Amino acid sequence: MSLRFNSDGTFRVLQMADIQDGPDVREDTIRLIEGAIRKAHPDLIVLTGDQIRGYDPAYIDTFLRRRGEQPGTHVRAVTEIEAKIRGIKRHPIAKTLTKSQPSDERWMIDGIGTDSPKLVKSAGRNGSASKLESWAEAINRATAASLLDETRQKVRDTFAAFLGPALESRIPFAATYGNHDFQCGILADEQDDLYREFAGCMNPVAGSSPLALEPGTFALPIEASDGSGRITMSVMMVNSGDYADTADAGDGNGRQSVTEYAKYAANSRGWDLADSDGYGTPSPEAVEWLKRVQRELGRRNGDGQAVPAIAFQHIPPQEFYDCLREVPAYTPNAVEGAREFAGHCYVLDRDVCRPGSRLGEAIGCADVNVGEVDALREAGGYFALFCGHDHKNSFVGHVHDIDLGYAPTCGFECYGPKSRFRGIRLFEFREDNPMAYVTRMLTWGDLVGRYSSNELRVFFEDHCVTDLIGVRNELRxxxxxxxxxxxxxxxxxxxxxxxxxxxxxxx
The missing domain is CATH 1.20.5 (Single alpha-helices involved in coiled-coils or other helix-helix interfaces)
Structure with a gap:
């Protein structure tokens, strides 16, 4: 399937950010998606990460705080509390494994099929293990696989729910990943396979061409309307990583050092959020690919020139702070920066931001700058980078010779702004000059009404605070x-x- 400008020279894209829901996607979220599609008649939908609420109690048996963990270990305290409220019980075997997790292969599980399975130790290779223990080991492996199979089906159900309006309207879609998607226990490569089960999925198989680097990082060329096959512009999807490591930890994409992991595992409830070390970044390979792929598109066009391109990812780079202006702490509606920018308060810089821009919370960028924006400028052709991740932000600013912008959450299961400000971002491109694009928010307030079906919940999500910075921001x-x-x-x-x-x- 190829993408092409319409005969009138237009191409419309909808950006959906942070749906962040479990298998039973909220009806209000679906209503918002349906309303945006009816209003915009898009040619492509891009999903910019955190489609999956990986910490939802539905995934409690396979939850991952960090990639590489044993599924179901170190479950967030808030997830366990929510599971109790919703009456969701952990599978007995999953609960037993996560309590002990023996490394010795001679340990097995006894009591399969009861409410109180327990770990038992066989006599070893030179001894005589009981038939029950051998049977238990085989059943345990099958049960662990079964738990992941159940999670895969729940992920399918989630996809089917929020993709329903697009599938019904036969609109192509593409997806990248955020910091919560993988936490359900199904990693990006498997989720890519699940997305491709649905008609209209544009996610290519990683490594299948120079345009497809990895799950969530790929290019979608948009051809000219005349059918010549010439690439007029490109949509770039970028996997921006999930969680960072400490300075000595490794690759910056969620894998911790042995020392740091031991500290984290010993006090996992104290480190309740996996972002305790900050957020991740695009991999070095992805940053290099952003330059290399422009050369490939130029080669395909036969002129070697970079094509106009817009990039979409989940986590914003540090340059997004350059769209803000530092102000005194007592300034009304100012927000305090996070982590590396903590202790400084900001408002939008109206000199660089488009009308209608909104700043509702700190920019949740990584602690390190991997030079992504510099790479975009060096490659040429890139005119915009849009993100999600920070649910209350919906600004667009022009700095460093590129537009940097947000779409807020379009979901109603996660924290975010008031109902009327939750929405989906529309982009309208013209074939004769894609860089002169028009973008605006299609909000719940415009498409549906002022209030959601559960406004009390939304009120709590709008004013929810988890730290002293949040308290100070609320007081402003x-x-x-x-x-x-x-x-x-x-x-x-x-x-x-x-x-x-x-x-x-x-x-």
Whole structure:
């Protein structure tokens, strides 16, 4: 399947960011997707990561905080709490394995099929293991595989739900990955295979051509409308990694050093979020590929020239902070930076940002700059890089000779802005000048209405805080500070009235 500009010289793309849901995708999320498709009539849909809520209790038996872990180990405390609230119980065998995880192959499981399986030790190779233990070992392996099979089906169900409107409308789609997708236990390469089970999937097999580097990193050329086959522009999908390592840890894509992993494993509940070491980055191979692929597209066109290109990924690079302006901490609606940018407060720089831009939270970039934006500039042709990841942000700024922008969450199962600001970003390109594109948000407020079906939940997600930075950011919101001041005044008045009454009675 090839992509081509329409006969009127237009090509429309919808960016869906951070659906972040379990197998039962929220109806409001589906309604928003349906409304955006009806409104835009897109030629392509790009999914920019965190389609899967990997920490959802549905995946509790196969959950991964980090790639390379034993599935189901070190489950987040918030996931366990949510599982109890929803009445989801862990599989007995999964629970037993994650408690002990013996490295000695002589350990097996006894009590398969009961509510209290336990680890037992065989007599070893030179001894005589019981038939029960040998049978238990075989059943355990089958059960572990079965748990992953169940998760694969749940991932399929999730895909089928949010892809439903696109499949019904026969719209091609492409997907890359975020920091939560893999946490369900099914890694990106397998998820790529699952996506390709659905009609219209544009994800190529990794390594199948110079345009396909790895799962989530590939180019989608868009040909001219005249049928000549000339590539007029390209959509680049980039896998931006998931979680970073400490300085001595390795490749920066989620694998920890032995020392750091031991610390993490010993106090996994204390390190409840896998981003304790910060977020990941595109691999060095991906950064180099962004330059190399432009040469390949130029070769295919026969002129060696870079083609106009827009890149999509999940986690933003540090240059996104250059779209902001530092302000005093008491500035209304300012947000405090995260990690390397902590202690500094920011608002949008209106001189570089497009009208309608919104800043709702800190930019959750990696602690290191791997030179991705520099690579885009060096390669030529790239005119924009759009991300997701930070659910409350929807700004577009022009810095470093390139547009840097966001789409906010389009999901209703995760944290984010008010209902009316959740949405899907529309891009409209013209064949005669793709760089002069038009983009705007298609929001719930415009497509559906002001409120969602569960506005109490959305209110909590909009004001949810997990650290002191979040508390300070909330206090900078005028409505929040005014409400707190009003409540404080009423409380003080009530206390004063009660004290005055007590004094009168004592006289």
């Amino acid at each position: 919101r005028p409505q929040v500070s005014a409400t707190l001041l009003g409540a404080g005044a009423v409380t003080c008045g009530a206390i004063g009235y009660a004290v005055r009454g007590l004094l009168r009675k004592s006289q």
